[in-house]
Amino acid sequence: xxxxxxxxxxxxxxxxxxxxxxxxxxxxxxxxxxxxxxxxxxxxxxxxxxxxxxxxxxxxxxxxxxxxxxxxxxxxxxxxxxxxxxxxxxxxxxxxxxxxxxxxxxxxxxxxxxxxxxxxxxxxxxxxxxxxxxxxxxxxxxxxxxxxxxxxxxxxxxxxxxxxxxxxxxxxxxxxxxxxxxxxxxxxxxxxxxxxxxxxxxxxxxxxxxxxxxxxxxxxxxxxxxxxxxxxxxxxxxxxxxxxxxxxxxxxxxxxxxxxxxxxxxxxxxxxxxxxxxxxxxxxxxxxxxxxxxxxxxxxxxxxxxxxxxxxxxxxxxxxxxxxxxxxxxxxxxxxxxxxxxxxxxxxxxxxxxxxxxxxxxxxxxxxxxxxxxxxxxxxxxxxxxxxxxxxxxxxxxxxxxxxxxxxxxxxxxxxxxx
Amino acid sequence: xxxxxxxxxxxxxxxxxxxxxxxxxxxxxxxxxxxxxxxxxxxxxxxxxxxxxxxxxxxxxxxxxxxxxxxxxxxxxxxxxxxxxxxxxxxxxxxxxxxxxxxxxxxxxxxxxxxxxxxxxxxxxxxxxxxxxxxxxxxxxxxxxxxxxxxxxxxxxxxxxxxxxxxxxxxxxxxxxxxxxxxxxxxx
Numbered sequence: 001x002x003x004x005x006x007x008x009x010x011x012x013x014x015x016x017x018x019x020x021x022x023x024x025x026x027x028x029x030x031x032x033x034x035x036x037x038x039x040x041x042x043x044x045x046x047x048x049x050x051x052x053x054x055x056x057x058x059x060x061x062x063x064x065x066x067x068x069x070x071x072x073x074x075x076x077x078x079x080x081x082x083x084x085x086x087x088x089x090x091x092x093x094x095x096x097x098x099x100x101x102x103x104x105x106x107x108x109x110x111x112x113x114x115x116x117x118x119x120x121x122x123x124x125x126x127x128x129x130x131x132x133x134x135x136x137x138x139x140x141x142x143x144x145x146x147x148x149x150x151x152x153x154x155x156x157x158x159x160x161x162x163x164x165x166x167x168x169x170x171x172x173x174x175x176x177x178x179x180x181x182x183x184x185x186x187x188x189x190x191x192x193x194x195x196x197x198x199x200x201x202x203x204x205x206x207x208x209x210x211x212x213x214x215x216x217x218x219x220x221x222x223x224x225x226x227x228x229x230x231x232x233x234x235x236x237x238x239x240x241x242x243x244x245x246x247x248x249x250x251x252x253x254x255x256x257x258x259x260x261x262x263x264x265x266x267x268x269x270x271x272x273x274x275x276x277x278x279x280x281x282x283x284x285x286x287x288x289x290x291x292x293x294x295x296x297x298x299x300x301x302x303x304x305x306x307x308x309x310x311x312x313x314x315x316x317x318x319x320x321x322x323x324x325x326x327x328x329x330x331x332x333x334x335x336x337x338x339x340x341x342x343x344x345x346x347x348x349x350x351x352x353x354x355x356x357x358x359x360x361x362x363x364x365x366x367x368x369x370x371x372x373x374x375x376x377x378x379x380x381x382x383x384x385x386x387x388x389x390x391x392x393x394x395x396x397x398x399x400x401x402x403x404x405x406x407x408x409x410x411x412x413x414x415x416x417x418x419x
Numbered sequence: 420x421x422x423x424x425x426x427x428x429x430x431x432x433x434x435x436x437x438x439x440x441x442x443x444x445x446x447x448x449x450x451x452x453x454x455x456x457x458x459x460x461x462x463x464x465x466x467x468x469x470x471x472x473x474x475x476x477x478x479x480x481x482x483x484x485x486x487x488x489x490x491x492x493x494x495x496x497x498x499x500x501x502x503x504x505x506x507x508x509x510x511x512x513x514x515x516x517x518x519x520x521x522x523x524x525x526x527x528x529x530x531x532x533x534x535x536x537x538x539x540x541x542x543x544x545x546x547x548x549x550x551x552x553x554x555x556x557x558x559x560x561x562x563x564x565x566x567x568x569x570x571x572x573x574x575x576x577x578x579x580x581x582x583x584x585x586x587x588x589x590x591x592x593x594x595x596x597x598x599x600x601x602x603x604x605x606x607x
Contacts, residue, residue, distance in 0.1 A: 040473075043454075347444040
């Protein structure tokens with residue numbers, strides 16, 4: 001019995017630590033980074049004042065802390081605002097929608113590997129809440145529930161702008177979910193594994209998917225097959241990253257929200273904490289999305305360059321705390337990728353709605369599909385004879401050409417504009 | 420009128436692929452970010468920036484030195500070098516004031532005063548700074564060169580009463596202004 005109690009206690013600790021002490025604080029942090037980074041991109045300063053107001057308590061000087069306390073002030077403000085429910089909404093769904101956007105994003109935390117094993121007090125534990133063998137599938141299954149939150153918000157608000165936002169969001173999510181799923185099939189083929197922790201361990205030993213410059217812990221040039229696999233890996237990375245942008249409704253694809261045409265999109269009618277929940281859900285999805293990209297393509301918690309074995313064996317006395325160092329590496333990679341997300345938001349102009357759909361269905365869907373076969377050909381090549389490889393390559397090129405031709409022909413002719 | 424046929428410009432393959440433009444964009448935004456951090460943004464010097472972007476950070480840095488001559492701040496009443504209050508309470512400013520911020524109570528100048536021939540001066544002169552829109556019409560309409568918009572811009576108060584500038588306050592901000600036309604002086 002105490003054995004089971006201990007297991008439950010450990011699981012609870014992991015849930016609380018990873019979800020509420022690691023991922024949730026990353027949300028306000030990324031909001032802060034978003035504001036500061038966008039400010040310096042636009043030659044401004046950004047929020048740099050809110051700190052510890054010692055002068056309020058009779059101190060001589062305030063600590064500004066570069067404005068790091070700003071998100072807390074924002075959160076407090078949202079808590080204290082009036083939670084207004086308009087007369088004309090469908091109450092039950094209106095209340096359900098914000099929860100439906102936050103909860104899936106936070107549930108997906110449980111398969112993200114934050115680090116390898118740590119040993120404390122003779123107990124070895126993995127730094128992942130649920131070490132299950134369907135990692136990416138689980139994330140896709142749960143995170144696609146987010147669309148229900150947005151759609152319900154749009155519909156139950158019973159007003160035109162949220163409605164259009166909700167409809168757009170549904171269309172967009174469905175289009176990009178397909179590319180998202182198809183694009184990582186090459187990666188899963190390569191590893192033959194769906195357990196995220198094992199995938200990262202594999203990358204730590206044999207080189208990251210996009211940086212395979214060591215094997216068995218020694219720096220070395222990649223073999224021909226691995227080098228060739230860089231091509232489908234890079235295409236997969238590109239499609240996956242762009243699809244994650246679309247999944248999280250972030251900037252080049254923010255059509256469900258688009259302040260410029262739909263006021264606030266699906267959350268127009270929301271205020272106070274309900275609005276904050278949408279906001280949190282969006283940013284949490286961004287954090288999880290970047291975590292997934294890092295885990296699959298950029299080595300997850302591994303430091304790379306053959307240093308992982310050394311870090312993993314690092315221990316103080318009986319405590320093997322190398323896992324925590326790996327977790328630190330993972331979090332810094334995560335922050336770097338979040339910064340990349342922000343950079344994209346303030347660089348790339350928005351797509352028109354038809355361009356968005358075309359990009360999803362005509363370009364990425366086909367590219368991901370062809371990429372699957374390309375990856376399969378490269379992986380299977382050592383066991384095939386030269387003739388079969390050649391036939392496969394020719395077939396692949398023919399199919400690609402055909403797809404491009406069809407896409408080109410089906411494109412509507414541009415009309416001549418008259419002055 | 421000749422008819423001009425316009426066609427969309429043909430995009431070459433690089434432009435169609437779009438990623439080149441993306442990279443260019445990243446380069447551009449990152450250049451801006453780095454320049455901002457180094458305090459070398461375009462115009463940072465002429466705008467007297469705080470060293471981060473082109474922004475001047477307010478309470479520590481003031482733009483008082485950069486204020487143009489024509490800056491319109493708080494409206495004030497002025498006295499001239501002879502110590503005479505210029506306002507003769509003709510109430511033109513009160514009537515022209517678009518937001519009706521000015522309220523004047525005229526009074527007579529007693530006959531034993533040095534400036535008795537001016538006949539009138541304001542007993543009370545209130546400008547409600549919560550209403551004032553700093554348009555400068557009062558300055559423009561004044562026939563006596565008595566009301567001027569000065570460069571004071573930090574007009575704050577913790578109550579509505581504090582935001583009403585009375586005569587004393589207006590003369591305090593306005594101060595003495597020299598080189599005005601002294602039409603009430605004795606002929607020489």
